[in-house]
Amino acid sequence: MTLQKHLIFTALGGIFLFAVTQQLEPFRNYQLATMAAYLCATAGLTILTGLNGQISLGHGALMAVGAYTMAFAQNGIGNLYLSLLLAMLATTAVGAIIGVAAARLRGPYLAGLTLAVALAIPAFTVTFDGLFNSEQGLPVSFTPPETLPIETWQALTAGGSALLVMFLLANVVSSRFGRAMRAVRDNEVAARLAGIHVARTQVLSFVISAAPAGLGGALLAFLAQNVSPGAFSLTLSLYLLLAIVIGGLGNLAGAVWGAFLLVALPDLTNSLTEGITASPELARKLDGNLALAIFGLTLIVVMLVAPGGLQSLVQRISHRIRKGRNHV
Amino acid sequence: MTEILQVRGLVAGYGAAPVLRDIDLTVPTGSIVTVLGANGAGKTTLLRTLSGLLRPTAGQILLDGKDLRRVKVERLVRLGMAHVPEGRGVVAELTVDENLRLGGLWRNDVNAAVAEVYELFEPLAQRKRNAGHLLSGGERQMLAIGRALVARPRLLLLDEPSLGLAPKITAQIMALLQKLRTQTGLTVLLVEQNARSALSVADSGVVMSLGRIATATTAQELRNAYLGS
């Protein structure tokens, strides 16, 4: 029943995606593709943090694993779908390793450990520069199809991947395992008494959450046509966390909001700072930082006044409208 | 005789349903008044409301005629009201000496006040440097009462001092309360489940039931009614 519902939603999403990509101008298609890449990661993180109550500042690093695997696979084999799959598998493996450690840690300890993972990424690329080519990174080569504009193709590939991720994760959420994840989040002791294997649930949650993050990273590499450590800094991990908090924890729809914001807000502040022509010095300082400041402030305000995030706000408003109608 | 504490029409609770309903209570200066009642009758909630840990939704609390509703919890002890909470509230991580000093840090004569407590409770003097968690139940109760006395209060709120103590130690504590009352004029509001020991020292008492005051009378009448002696 839920499976049917999810299938219908996914099919509708696919039709919508196809129609939209035909209409959008190339730059907007590129943005849509970026949003889809982010959505994979935010959806994965939503599963982990929202459903299972584990925090991760390492999802940016997991995206980096996906992105570098993508680069290796594309430059070595060159089959896009195989590369995306390999990126997911590699990230799943790394996620399993972090997950085993994470299952023994809680709250701030887990946050600190994953923070260390995020900060170690550039160091890995420099230390093993024969493999990762240091700060310069690696190119990601591919041959675009001749029948489509490249941005449309990117948007379709990334959007299609994101839809698939959302479909699979939605089924996880409504599955027996999804209930186990929530039970562990709400009360570990009660979950254990109910016969749920807590540690196994937590490791699996991390793995399920890592795979789409790797896919998202691979998609980002595919979009940027290269991969370098600078793109996967700690800030990216903080971005992802903030996206899911603002969107609404524990709700896949919130992940969509979050991914949308990650693309829309910098775009908005960029057009704002471009308006400041008086001082190029000021414009340079505001560039990027303004979006970050707004993000940070929003994150704090949302946590203080609406811990449910945007999605809960939307639900509350639509609930009120529906109730209003019934009264008429 | 004047009243140090007057409570009128007090309503308080956690969340929607009030735990305390329409409480009236008068504590004459220099007396020992006991609050009796079964588990869950609202005795502890009453004390917590008097100290401001729980804000009343209606009614008045007057200490020497001064309304306490807008007074911060941490100011009350300076106004002369000390509260020994349920479970004694000995800070386990601090030493006996530190616990005692904590009782009157704002006072200029805190050292003298602490010294007096050591005279009053000699076992504590031998354990000055021991951490609170090393003390026995009886020592903890001495420490909790002693710490409250460091503030040199005029009104002492005591929540179940006899809980978990041997009858002999309970008797010692009750005797001490009586001694303090006669020597320093200390007023005591004593919450107890152990009616027998509380009534052995109290002048008057109230019986709480389901958040209300069911009976308010002299200790003698309460003894007659409840202990059958």
Added chain:
Amino acid sequence: MDRFVFLTFDGLSNGAVYAAFALALVLIWRAARVVNFAQGAMAVAAAYAAYSVTQATGSYWIGFAAALGTGLMIGALVERAVMRFVGHANPLNEVIVALGLVLFIQAVLGMLYGNEFLPSHTPFSRNAIEVGGVPLLSRYDLFVFGAVAALVLLLALLFTKTSTGLRMRAAAFAPEVSRLLGVNVGGMLTLGWALASAVGALAAMLVIPTELGLNPHAMDLVFVTSFTAAVIGGLDSPPGAVTGGMAVGLILSYVSGYLGSSVTPIAVLALLLIVLLVRPGGLFSATVARQA
């Protein structure tokens, strides 16, 4: 052998800074049961204030004092305006809000000063003094040791010998009882944050000139390193934080000296992972499980 001696002293000097920063983390952890993930960003903000003041006055020491003062103020502000209002329903809330502060503070610093590295000066020479032909440690290293030793001593005196210290400890251990005893618990919490933030600012002032310079992200790695030090010490033990800081400083100095400085973040990650998985209670704590 000379190199080993040099690395040892260098590691101890860095370790002293990690110890100070870890102490700041422990201070807040003890007062509020919060790991302040924003501490690095807050400390950098204080260091920028010092930079501006030193630029304006030409005096390192006025800037140094400004850093400590700004640190105090930022700490008090963060507690009064933000942390006080965070719901405690979920232990993740405080972490997430602190991370929001990281984004916000670093972005504001970037807007005010730009994201480039600004030069950061030391009041004393960083050239190592040679003893018997072996370069041991610089005047600046001595200054770092002196500053951290003074800090540790002052904190120890504050907490064990003064009534304010007693109030702060009581407020942290038993907030409700402390209020009944006349302690302004909210005020003690603010003071704890202010103090920790000033300690963090001191650490930032000491460490930033020894690295690439002033930058909004200058304390990111120092934060994780000091967090590791604090975790080794058990997170609620001040002596543990100091010992942990020195130990981590030494280990990282050897790693960076013999394997290359780019390996340092990986070494931090490995250290943290080992400590968390092998000695979950830290070396100085009775805590059994890392559940917060």
